[in-house]
Amino acid sequence: MFDPVKLQLDFPILQRQVHGKRLVYLDNAATSQKPRSVIQAISNYYENHNANVHRGVHQLGDESTQLFHQSRQKIAIFFGAKVEELVIVRNTTEAINQVAMTWGQEHVRAGDTILLTEFEHHSNLVPWQILASLVGAQLAFVKVTEDGELDRADFRHWVQRESKIALFAISHVSNALGTLNPLLELKTELLAKHPQAKMLVDGAQAAPHLPVNFKELGADFYVVSAHKMLGPMGIGGLLVVRELLSELRPFFTGGGMIDTVDWQETAYAEDLEDKFTAGTPDVASLSGWAAACEYLSQLGMKKLADHDHDLVAHGLNSLAAVPELKLVGSPSATHRVGSVAFIYHGVHAHDVGQVLDSEGIAVRSGHHCTMPLHTKFGWAATVRASFQLYNSTEDIDQLIAALAKVKTIFGV
Amino acid sequence: MNDLYHEQLLEEARHPQHAGQLAAAELVLTGTNASCGDEVTIYLKFETFGDPLSPIIVLTWLGRGCVISQAAMSALARLINQRKVTLNELQKMTQNELEELLGLTEISLGRVKCLLLGLKTLTTSTYL
Numbered sequence: 339m340f341d342p343v344k345l346q347l348d349f350p351i352l353q354r355q356v357h358g359k360r361l362v363y364l365d366n367a368a369t370s371q372k373p374r375s376v377i378q379a380i381s382n383y384y385e386n387h388n389a390n391v392h393r394g395v396h397q398l399g400d401e402s403t404q405l406f407h408q409s410r411q412k413i414a415i416f417f418g419a420k421v422e423e424l425v426i427v428r429n430t431t432e433a434i435n436q437v438a439m440t441w442g443q444e445h446v447r448a449g450d451t452i453l454l455t456e457f458e459h460h461s462n463l464v465p466w467q468i469l470a471s472l473v474g475a476q477l478a479f480v481k482v483t484e485d486g487e488l489d490r491a492d493f494r495h496w497v498q499r500e501s502k503i504a505l506f507a508i509s510h511v512s513n514a515l516g517t518l519n520p521l522l523e524l525k526t527e528l529l530a531k532h533p534q535a536k537m538l539v540d541g542a543q544a545a546p547h548l549p550v551n552f553k554e555l556g557a558d559f560y561v562v563s564a565h566k567m568l569g570p571m572g573i574g575g576l577l578v579v580r581e582l583l584s585e586l587r588p589f590f591t592g593g594g595m596i597d598t599v600d601w602q603e604t605a606y607a608e609d610l611e612d613k614f615t616a617g618t619p620d621v622a623s624l625s626g627w628a629a630a631c632e633y634l635s636q637l638g639m640k641k642l643a644d645h646d647h648d649l650v651a652h653g654l655n656s657l658a659a660v661p662e663l664k665l666v667g668s669p670s671a672t673h674r675v676g677s678v679a680f681i682y683h684g685v686h687a688h689d690v691g692q693v694l695d696s697e698g699i700a701v702r703s704g705h706h707c708t709m710p711l712h713t714k715f716g717w718a719a720t721v722r723a724s725f726q727l728y729n730s731t732e733d734i735d736q737l738i739a740a741l742a743k744v745k746t747i748f749g750v
Numbered sequence: 751m752n753d754l755y756h757e758q759l760l761e762e763a764r765h766p767q768h769a770g771q772l773a774a775a776e777l778v779l780t781g782t783n784a785s786c787g788d789e790v791t792i793y794l795k796f797e798t799f800g801d802p803l804s805p806i807i808v809l810t811w812l813g814r815g816c817v818i819s820q821a822a823m824s825a826l827a828r829l830i831n832q833r834k835v836t837l838n839e840l841q842k843m844t845q846n847e848l849e850e851l852l853g854l855t856e857i858s859l860g861r862v863k864c865l866l867l868g869l870k871t872l873t874t875s876t877y878l
Contacts, residue, residue, distance in 0.1 A: 686816035688786050688864065692754065695858075704786050718787035718814065747755050748817075 340637075340645055342730040348373040348633075349728055359698030362733045367513055367543055367677050367724035368702050369565045372630070376568055379629035383622040390618055392594065406621045409628035410611070416631035417560070417577060418551035422610040425576040425583070426619060430542045431461040433561035433576035434507075436589040437538055438465040441559075442505070444587065445536075448474030450504040453496055453528075455519075456482040456714060457512040460707040462540045466507060475504065482711065486515040486667030486674075493524065503532045510544035510555075514708040514722070515667030516650065516674040518544075525556035536582070542566055546726065547646045547676050549639035552577050564623070568726075569630035573623040583610055590616035634727075642727050647671055649725045649734065653678035656738045662745060666720050677724035679706075682741070684750035687719035693747060694721075697740035755817065758853045762821035767828045772810040781871030783863050788815025790823050790868050797834075802878055805834040811868070818861050823868035825851045841873045 346352045349371045354361055363371060383405065389398035391406045414421040427433045446452065452466050456479050470477050478496050481489040488508075497503065506528055511518050525537050539557040544550060546567040552560050559582075563574040578586065588595055588606060595616040597605040607613045634642065651671035657663050663680045682690045687703035694701055702722045705712040712720070723737055772793035782789040790813035798804040809830045813820055829835070829851060848865060849857060857865055 686786075686788075688816040688818075688861070689755075692858070692861070696754075709784070712787070748760070 340641055342728050346728045350374060352728060356698040357696055362699040362736050364723040364733060364737060365700045365702045366726040370546060370568050370726050372568055373633050375633055376626045376629045380570060380622045380626040383625045391621060402621055405625055406619060409624040412628040412631050416635060418553050419577050420580055423577050423580050423583060425578060425614040427574050427576050428572055429563045429574040430540060430561045433574060434461055435465045436576060437559050438469040440587050440589050442469040446473050446475050446504045450475045450502050451478050451500040453478050453503050453506045455480040455488055455508050457515055457708060457711050458509055459513050462507050462509060486517050488519055497528055497531050503535045505536050505538060507538040509540040511675045513543045514706040514711060516677040517668060518673045518675045522556040543676055548643050558582055564627040567630055568633060569627035570623045573620055573627055588614055592616045645727060646676060646725055649729055650674050650678060652731045653723060653734050656734055660741055677722050679720045679722040681717060681720055682744060685744055685748050687721045690721050690744055693744045694740050699737055699740050756853060759821050762824045763817040766820060766824040768810045768831055770810050772808060777877055779871050779875050781867050783867055788819040788864055788867050789813055790871055792871055802838060803836055805836050806830055807834060816864050818864040819867045821852055822848060822865050826868045837872060837878050843869060
């Protein structure tokens with residue numbers, strides 16, 4: 339029996355109070371809390387094993403190097419990828435920037451189309467704007483419908499109409515609306531007309547909730563941040579299909595990623611793992627991330643996905659019963675993952691968030707880094723409650739109860 | 751927190767002072783908080799337009815956004831219309847003084863930009 343309340347004991351921060359109330363943390367799409375095993379993996383590294391990797395011929399150097407490789411291995415396995423397909427980055431944003439500035443600059447040509455969707459996070463939009471202006475490509479956006487779904491007819495329209503789509507970049511799960519996208523179907527349709535096109539998938543909001551198998555998704559590039567899936571901040575992954583990665587120019591160059599260095603030129607390391615690890619890696623964070631993958635795997639991603647589905651369904655039902663609210667995104671939990679979002683009629687999202695905070699409830703209010711989407715639908719700002727495995731339906735009930743206080747204070 | 755949304759603040763937001771457009775405006779300034787969508791448009795008439803040391807004689811404004819941003823702009827509008835201050839003088843106004851004007855004792859870090867939206871719009875004008 340899956341018991342989120344029992345799992346809360348694994349997360350030290352969930353034991354604290356906020357404004358004298360139990361902390362109800364519903365801002366997991368921004369960042370998740372960390373279990374003790376992750377925190378311990380990081381401190382254990384610095385207390386017992388710290389040394390630079392691949393260098394000193396001494397015991398600590400060996401232990402650190404071993405931890406580095408083991409951690410990479412565990413993370414790659416978690417995503418169903420080969421270990422050499424994992425490029426370590428700081429976060430999802432950095433991963434997308436790297437793809438834009440390496441693969442993008444080499445393969446996207448003047449006149450090509452970069453296809454995006456209207457619900458991409460700014461991190462999956464701004465780097466493509468820059469690439470497009472650098473190489474003379476154009477951006478196109480697949481429409482999002484009023485109830486938060488990707489408009490499949492509009493996707494078909496772009497695929498049929500454009501002469502060459504070089505890249506399709508899409509979120510696996512939308513961070514603002516929670517929409518789960520049918521990646522493989524989209525990729526198949528895309529390739530039928532544009533066989534050379536690549537697909538980059540922003541997995542930041544999917545990896546914390548769903549089983550992700552890199553081999554089966556159809557993604558050429560899959561990007562994630564550790565901190566949204568119980569791991570530490572400042573580390574993430576860029577997964578690239580091996581054949582594609584072997585042709586890719588490294589974004590960062592310098593120590594560690596070389597084969598031979600001459601005054602005038604350098605031959606890069608043949609080993610892909612070395613080639614894409616320039617400078618001293620963050621072994622402590624990598625160990626923490628690996629511990630997070632282990633924690634999630636032990637619970638089972640399938641079970642966690644079911645739990646998330648229950649929370650989303652309960653959240654949607656409960657919010658729909660509050661007359662002052664307008665739900666945004668899909669009203670059905672079928673293709674919705676990780677979060678629910680709403681607008682409180684007559685009260686700004688920040689004021690709603692502040693009142694909820696006074697009751698110990700942490701939510702996110704704003705445009706969630708999807709400003710054009712909010713502008714399109716005329717939403718000044720929305721309130722988002724987003725979930726993790728330690729949330730229970732009682733947390734959602736507490737959110738609903740606290741919304742009554744908004745009504746009392748603002749009288750609307 | 752209950753201190754935050756006290757009656758004076760809510761009253762100010764419910765009945766914004768000097769709200770509206772000003773047909774005779776000599777200077778129109780707009781300010782937004784991109785991250786939350788708060789916005790104000792401020793209409794100004796000066797004793798001697800063009801002289802940065804000349805006091806503001808009329809200020810009206812329009813805006814939308816959270817209670818803090820709108821109440822702060824309203825209180826600021828009242829102060830400016832009462833005291834005939836210059837934009838230079840407003841530059842010396844502190845966050846604390848603005849909080850006092852609204853009867854606020856504490857404001858969380860995340861709300862400071864809401865509080866300061868109106869004041870910043872006035873004091874970062876290229877008119878100065």
